[in-house]
Structure formats: structure tokens, C-alpha cells
Amino acid sequence: MTADSTPLKQLDDALAADFYQYEALLSDDERKILLKARTLMREEVKPLVNEAWAKAELPEELIDKFRGSDLNALAYEGYGEHQPAVSHLLDGMISMEMCRTDASVSTFFGVHNGLGFYSIYYGGSQEQRDRFLPAMATMEKIGAFALTEPLGGSDVSGGMRTTARRDGDTWVLNGAKKWIGNATFADYVVVFARDVDDNKVKAFVVEKGTPGFKPEKIEGKIALRIVQNAEITLTDVRVPEASRLQNIKGFRDVAELLRLTRSGVAWMALGVMIGAYELALDYAKERIAFGRPIAKFQLVQDLLVKSLGNITACWGMLIQLARLQDQGIFRDDHASLAKQFVAARTREVVAWSREIFGGNGILLDYDVARFFSDAEAVYSYEGTHQMQTLIVGKSITGHSAFVGGQR
Known part of the structure; x- marks a missing residue:
């Protein structure tokens, strides 16, 4: 039941990873936007990513896929295609959805649409917003x-x-x-x-x-x-x-920018986790060993269930984080705990998922190797695991454990 005691709608096309039907918390209009992102990533972006990843290139064709969509600047009042701006929950789920296909592409989009755009939106005067942001909202300018x-x-x-x-x-x-x-x-x-x-x-x-x-x-x-x-x-x-x-x-204002983007990285980590898990689940059902699908083996099921538990717990955590943001009571330590915890669970899930693939798990053709590698960057950027731990540790104990105790 939702907070207003109305039953959640049943989603016939729910993701395999959405065991608790979290997507049903979105309104019908919000879910249409999410499904638009899902379709774009599956049909337009996914066919391009392995070659681009192998070459370490960002082809213009890939950028054009986003220019032709209406997914830009959704979270910004007065600039995105959907006004008023979308909720933090939908914005987070869109980041998750993009990473479910590829973390690199989601990072490109997040740097432009999050860090770059938000810096000017939050830090600029109205004249500066009007000068820079309209062209960024259409991705005419990156x-x-x-x-x-x-x-x-x-x-x-x-x-x-x-x-x-x-x-x-x-x-x-x-x-x-x-x-x-x-x-x-x-x-x-x-x-x-x-x-x-x-x-x-x-x-x-x-x-x-x-x-x-x-x-x-x-x-x-x-x-x-x-x-x-x-x-x-x-x-x-x-x-x-x-x-x-x-x-x-001053740096206090920079910290405000990082607080928002840190929560976005937590959503991205969830997407990496889900993408790897879904690949492993499908592979386990199809891969035959000793005359039967490996999904019938107890140890494979153990890895899949542990992965699903991580996903479900992290997704629930981020939903509450989005509610705190929408209510205006979102703090630095909230963002830090989410980034620290979810990124660590992502590391576990991508390793278990790669393990299910056996030797095929190191081949780019099977996709999971890309998720396995990309998780390492997600684990480190927007503040390392250790730095997030110290931020939360100071919050709950009242004592700074940073070097010299100065922070």
C-alpha cells in the first residue's frame, strides 16, 4: 500500500529487478517519461555502446540520440520539455535507467545535464541562466x-x-x-x-x-x-x-552542487547493478551445463538472490532519499550514505554477475564485462567510499575523523 492507502498498480512490463514494484510509485505520466528513456537506451543507444567502449570514443551519432529526445533538463524549472520540473524520484530513475544500459553514456549525459547545467542554474545570475542554459537544454551546447x-x-x-x-x-x-x-x-x-x-x-x-x-x-x-x-x-x-x-x-556553494550530484551517482550505481543482474539472470536461464540450465544450480541461485536483495534494498533507500529532496530536508550526509552504500553493493553485484558468466564474463560481446569495469569508476567518483564514510561518521558521532580533524 502507498502512503495514502491506495494499492499499487500492477505493472505487466515491470523490470525483472523490480521485485517490490518500485516503478509503480510513479504516476502514469512519470512512467511514460521513464519508458521513453528505456526505449531510447534499448533501441537507439545500446547498439552503439560496445564498439564505442572498445574504441574509447563518444561518436557524434550517440550524442544526436539525446539531442533528438525530450529528456534534457527535466529537473530544472523553466528549461526542460516537461514543466513543471519532474520529481527527484523520476529524475533519479531516469539516471538509473540510462546506467542500466551503459554507465559511460549516462555519465556523459549526467555531466552535461547535471554537473554542468546545475552549476549554472544554481550558481548563475538570471542573466547568466538566460544566456547559457537554453542552448544547453536542447544540447546545442554541451x-x-x-x-x-x-x-x-x-x-x-x-x-x-x-x-x-x-x-x-x-x-x-x-x-x-x-x-x-x-x-x-x-x-x-x-x-x-x-x-x-x-x-x-x-x-x-x-x-x-x-x-x-x-x-x-x-x-x-x-x-x-x-x-x-x-x-x-x-x-x-x-x-x-x-x-x-x-x-x-566559496566552497560551501560548491558543496551544494556536489550534494545533489552525489545522490545522482547513487542512482547511477543502482542502474549498473540492475544492468549486470539482468544480464546474469538471462544468461543463467539460457546457459546449459551438465545437461541443464545453470539457473537450476543452487550456488547460481544464491548469487542471483543476493544480487536481487542488494538491488531491492538500495532502490528503497534511494526512493526515500528522493522524498527527502522533494521535501527540502535533504542533507550532505544523506547523499553521502547513499553514494557510499549503493556503490559498495554495486561492486558486489557486478562481481557476482560476472562470476555467473564464467569465462564468457570477460568478453565484451556478453556486456557484463563492461558493467564490471565501469562499476570501479562509479565506486570512486563524486567522492571516494572512504570520504563518504567520514562524512557520515562525523554526522552520527559528532566527531571529525578527517586527517587533522579539520573538516
């Missing part, structure tokens, strides 16, 4: 988010080395960023830098082709290979004051 540095990941809040110096009506940026998704081709890159005068972190929209801005693709990745991550060098990059995001006044 966005990126440049926070992490070569020598600063989890500690970037206190150790940011990229600097910004005011020079009349412009700012001069110098430094470097690393692991910046979409940055090799993005039209707008939101770059964070420390003001040399007041020591506060500020944010700047750096446009493609700006002199001194040099993104170089990171090669040799074993996960999220479709995502075009870049290491960026900034050498006397001049950005007008009009492109400094006016509402980003």
Missing part, C-alpha cells in the same frame, strides 16, 4: 564541470591550486584540472579556481576555444571508456567578469 585537479581530488576544497586573479573587467585563470568529463569537446566548461585576493573559490564559464585553455584526452582507461575525460591546463586564460557565476561565493 557542458562540463572542472573541479578535480591533478594533485587534488578529495582534498580539493582546501588544496585547490588553480588560481583566479582579477584584472579589470576580466579574470585570469592559471592551473590544471584532471578527470574532467566531456571537456575535450564541451562548449561551456565550468572551471573552479581560488581567488588570489580573498582566497575563496569562485566559478567561471570558460567557452570552447578560449586562448590558453587546453584540454587533452586521458588515454588508457579501463572503465567508462566512452566518456571523454580530459586533463586541462589553463595558462593565462582570460574570462570576463560577466562569465563568473555570481552565486558561487
